[in-house]
Amino acid sequence: MGKYTLLQKTGLYLAMTVFMTFIxxxxxxxxxxxxxxxxxxxxxxxxxxxxxxxxxxxxDIWNTVPMLARYIFNSVFLASVTTALCLxxxxxxxxxxxxxxxxxxxxxxGLFLAVNMFAGAVLLIPLYKLLRSMGLLNTYAAMFxxxxxxxxxxxxxxxxxxxxxxxxxxxxxxxxxxxxxxxILRKVVIPLAVPGLIVVGVxxxxxxxxxxxxxxxxxxxxxxxxxxxxxxxxxVGYQSVIWNQLMAASIVGIIPVLLIFLFLQRYxxxxxxxxxxxx
Amino acid sequence: xxxxxxxxxxxxxxxxxxxxxxITFIFFLWPASQALYQSFLLEDAFGLSSExxxxxxxxxxxxxxxxxxxxxxxxxxxxxxxxxSLSLSLMFAVMADRVIRGExxxxxxxxxxxxxxxxxxxxxxxxxxxxxxxxxxLTLQSLGYEWNHxxxxxxxxxLVIIAAAWKQISYNFIFFLAGLQSIPKSMLEASAIDGAGPxxxxxxxxxxxxxxxxxxxxxxxxxxxxFDTFGIIHAVTxxxxxxxxxxxxxxxxxxxxxxxxxxxxxxxxxxxxxxxxSLTVFQFRxxxxxxxx
Numbered sequence: 001m002g003k004y005t006l007l008q009k010t011g012l013y014l015a016m017t018v019f020m021t022f023i024x025x026x027x028x029x030x031x032x033x034x035x036x037x038x039x040x041x042x043x044x045x046x047x048x049x050x051x052x053x054x055x056x057x058x059x060d061i062w063n064t065v066p067m068l069a070r071y072i073f074n075s076v077f078l079a080s081v082t083t084a085l086c087l088x089x090x091x092x093x094x095x096x097x098x099x100x101x102x103x104x105x106x107x108x109x110g111l112f113l114a115v116n117m118f119a120g121a122v123l124l125i126p127l128y129k130l131l132r133s134m135g136l137l138n139t140y141a142a143m144f145x146x147x148x149x150x151x152x153x154x155x156x157x158x159x160x161x162x163x164x165x166x167x168x169x170x171x172x173x174x175x176x177x178x179x180x181x182x183x184i185l186r187k188v189v190i191p192l193a194v195p196g197l198i199v200v201g202v203x204x205x206x207x208x209x210x211x212x213x214x215x216x217x218x219x220x221x222x223x224x225x226x227x228x229x230x231x232x233x234x235x236v237g238y239q240s241v242i243w244n245q246l247m248a249a250s251i252v253g254i255i256p257v258l259l260i261f262l263f264l265q266r267y268x269x270x271x272x273x274x275x276x277x278x279x
Numbered sequence: 280x281x282x283x284x285x286x287x288x289x290x291x292x293x294x295x296x297x298x299x300x301x302i303t304f305i306f307f308l309w310p311a312s313q314a315l316y317q318s319f320l321l322e323d324a325f326g327l328s329s330e331x332x333x334x335x336x337x338x339x340x341x342x343x344x345x346x347x348x349x350x351x352x353x354x355x356x357x358x359x360x361x362x363x364s365l366s367l368s369l370m371f372a373v374m375a376d377r378v379i380r381g382e383x384x385x386x387x388x389x390x391x392x393x394x395x396x397x398x399x400x401x402x403x404x405x406x407x408x409x410x411x412x413x414x415x416x417l418t419l420q421s422l423g424y425e426w427n428h429x430x431x432x433x434x435x436x437x438l439v440i441i442a443a444a445w446k447q448i449s450y451n452f453i454f455f456l457a458g459l460q461s462i463p464k465s466m467l468e469a470s471a472i473d474g475a476g477p478x479x480x481x482x483x484x485x486x487x488x489x490x491x492x493x494x495x496x497x498x499x500x501x502x503x504x505x506f507d508t509f510g511i512i513h514a515v516t517x518x519x520x521x522x523x524x525x526x527x528x529x530x531x532x533x534x535x536x537x538x539x540x541x542x543x544x545x546x547x548x549x550x551x552x553x554x555x556x557s558l559t560v561f562q563f564r565x566x567x568x569x570x571x572x
């Protein structure tokens with residue numbers, strides 16, 4: 001095992017290169033296009049590299065779309081608030097499901113699994129009416145409240161299976177020492193569950209980031225609250241698209257999320273799979 | 280199975296779970312019941328009058344060729360996206376499992392698409408397939424194939440499928456890799472000694488053993504293609520050209536928010552809900568049965 005002929009090895013690496021191209025090409029083209037002057041993008045034949053490339057688009061984007069910085073802030077802000085809100089619901093509920101027996105446990109868990117499958121997109125109109133009657137339309141809350149509501153069940157499933165792996169003995173001894181349940185949750189369980197919480201946090205953040213576009217174009221009409229995925233369409237005009245700046249703005253928008261990702265990906269890879277497949 | 284320890288307490292678990300139950304009720308059960316109720320009503324666009332019409336909205340839907348087309352479009356889109364994304368990510372995972380050098384970089388790069396919002400992913404692929412200056416459109420043109428997804432429905436479909444599959448590869452890859460790494464190496468060695476080549480080993484040992492993972496991912500991917508690809512469709516084609524990429528969830532939005540047909544749109548929501556619930560039940564049953572080997 002592990003011994004391959006030179007031919008097999010070459011084939012393996014060749015195939016890997018082809019597949020990696022598929023993954024990376026959009027990122028590479030996005031970056032290259034952001035460096036090209038706009039008129040170059042319509043020049044033929046296609047040139048991968050030319051001497052008039054520059055970072056000019058990265059300076060121009062802020063003038064073309066003056067609200068761009070606000071959109072980026074909104075995106076990160078909305079995803080962060082959604083994540084914080086989610087965790088505050090997920091932690092107690094997941095703890096209850098991992099550690100207690102109670103009536104209705106499996107029914108509610110099944111319900112959460114169904115909600116987990118749902119996306120807000122299915123219930124757009126009733127959600128619109130609900131938010132309108134709550135007076136939340138055209139606010140930040142219109143985007144993070146339904147977002148959080150649909151992400152919590154996934155978080156409960158993930159964290160529940162993580163908590164079940166933490167030995168209960170630690171909690172029992174704290175209980176015998178006279179600690180209250182809430183104290184145990186805060187001082188014993190949460191510190192032990194940090195890797196699991198990171199997974200739930202990152203998964204929620206990415207989920208919130210992915211779905212904010214839908215809620216933004218349906219429940220919010222105020223430009224100052226728009227997140228980036230909705231805001232970048234200001235680079236798309238009726239007649240033409242400012243492609244180089246659109247790509248530059250997309251890169252600037254992707255970078256914060258990618259950074260969070262790079263730091264936490266090890267936890268994410270382990271935690272996600274363990275949670276969903278019930279170890 | 281591991282021993283599962285639990286505490287007994289009469290009121291605490293309810294207290295801990297109550298906030299989430301309330302949230303689920305307000306933002307899920309209530310809107311869902313509203314959609315159900317609304318789907319039996321015929322309402323004018325201003326909400327001034329409404330009439331209870333039983334299943335008329337549903338009858339109308341299923342006799343509407345546009346809706347049936349959208350159903351077909353959705354099935355085509357979901358099956359293709361799921362198949363493309365799963366097969367590619369399985370190949371990636373098999374290679375990552377064997378790769379000797381650069382393993383960390385390889386795995387790390389494969390996760391990048393996961394961090395891109397669907398609408399942005401749509402824009403990226405739209406750019407590469409842009410007629411006249413996109414790198415892939417130009418490549419196809421030089422091979423003698425005219426690409427114009429703005430005019431041709433089939434090409435628009437291919438474009439959204441590629442974008443949607445690309446976005447989901449990372450997620451599938453994570454699960455396949457975990458599945459592959461849990462296969463005992465001794466099993467593979469034994470079969471290698473018996474003379475089975477890599478391809479035969481894959482189909483007779485690896486593939487059957489990761490089937491629970493595959494099944495789980497099929498459900499997740501179908502659900503993803505059904506609902507979470509809204510951003511991609513909206514960014515790239517807006518359902519066009521001539522509704523050739525209008526999947527069901529986009530039609531709910533288009534008929535309800537743009538067209539203001541509330542009864543019809545709610546009936547569509549109800550049908551989507553039935554699909555999700557059956558997928559959930561299907562998966563729940565299967566997981567209970569299969570994963571505990």
